[in-house]
Amino acid sequence: MGRDKATLDLRGRPMVQWVVDAMKEAGATTVVALGDRPDLELPVLVDREPGSGPLGAIIGAIEQYGTLLVCPCDVPMVSSQLLREIISSAGAAKEPVVLAHSGHLEPLIGLYKEESLELLKIGYSKGARGPKMALNIQDYHTVHVAPDCVQNVNTPEDFESLFSKFEL
Numbered sequence: 001m002g003r004d005k006a007t008l009d010l011r012g013r014p015m016v017q018w019v020v021d022a023m024k025e026a027g028a029t030t031v032v033a034l035g036d037r038p039d040l041e042l043p044v045l046v047d048r049e050p051g052s053g054p055l056g057a058i059i060g061a062i063e064q065y066g067t068l069l070v071c072p073c074d075v076p077m078v079s080s081q082l083l084r085e086i087i088s089s090a091g092a093a094k095e096p097v098v099l100a101h102s103g104h105l106e107p108l109i110g111l112y113k114e115e116s117l118e119l120l121k122i123g124y125s126k127g128a129r130g131p132k133m134a135l136n137i138q139d140y141h142t143v144h145v146a147p148d149c150v151q152n153v154n155t156p157e158d159f160e161s162l163f164s165k166f167e168l
Contacts, residue, residue: 005153006033006040006073010162015153016040018076025080027087028069034061053129058112059120066114074153076162078109082150085143086111093141097131101142102150107132109150110140 006016020031020042033042034057048060061068069087071078082100086109090098096116100106107130112120116139123134153159 002156006037008153008159010076010159014040015076016042016073019071019073019078022078022080022083023069023071026069026083028083030065032061032065033073034058051129052124054108055120055124055129055131055134058131059117059124062112062114062117062120068112070108070110070112072108072152075109075150076153077149077151079149082109082143082145089141089143095139095141097135097140099140099142100145100150102145102147105132105140105142106145106150107135 006014008015010018016033023031031042033040033044034047034054036044036046038044045057045061045064047057049056052059058068058070061070067090069083071083086098086100090111090113096113096119097110099110112131119139120131120134123131126134128134151158151162153162
């Protein structure tokens with residue numbers, strides 16, 4: 001992207017704020033920034049180990065907070081409805097993880113139950129740094145979603161496309 005995605009101005013608000021608002025509307029009582037981000041005006045849980053990747057951050061957050069709803073700052077079109085559906089599905093699912101699926105698995109948009117901690121730690125100990133590499137198909141349940149609802153903003157072109165594709 002060439003610049004910080006979380007603080008990109010999207011219709012008068014930082015991109016991260018769109019995600020925070022969706023999480024709160026879905027029922028999250030505490031929203032925390034994972035990593036070293038004191039500039040985001042959110043509580044921060046710093047990575048315990050540099051280079052631990054998203055999996056290390058998720059493990060640390062589960063250890064600190066227990067069951068965890070996860071969503072990256074670069075999907076500003078994520079809806080509170082999707083996040084509520086993930087939370088609701090987690091209550092009924094026997095699997096320890098519930099993830100969005102938009103034609104492909106979205107391992108950073110989902111709910112990680114506290115009981116997923118050990119299997120994530122095992123994957124981490126084997127070298128995985130992303131949750132997808134630590135999970136097997138029997139470990140997660142999926143909630144289907146349209147790809148546009150979970151579009152990542154990875155390039156300036158992705159960011160610009162938000163203005164023309166969606167009514168924000």
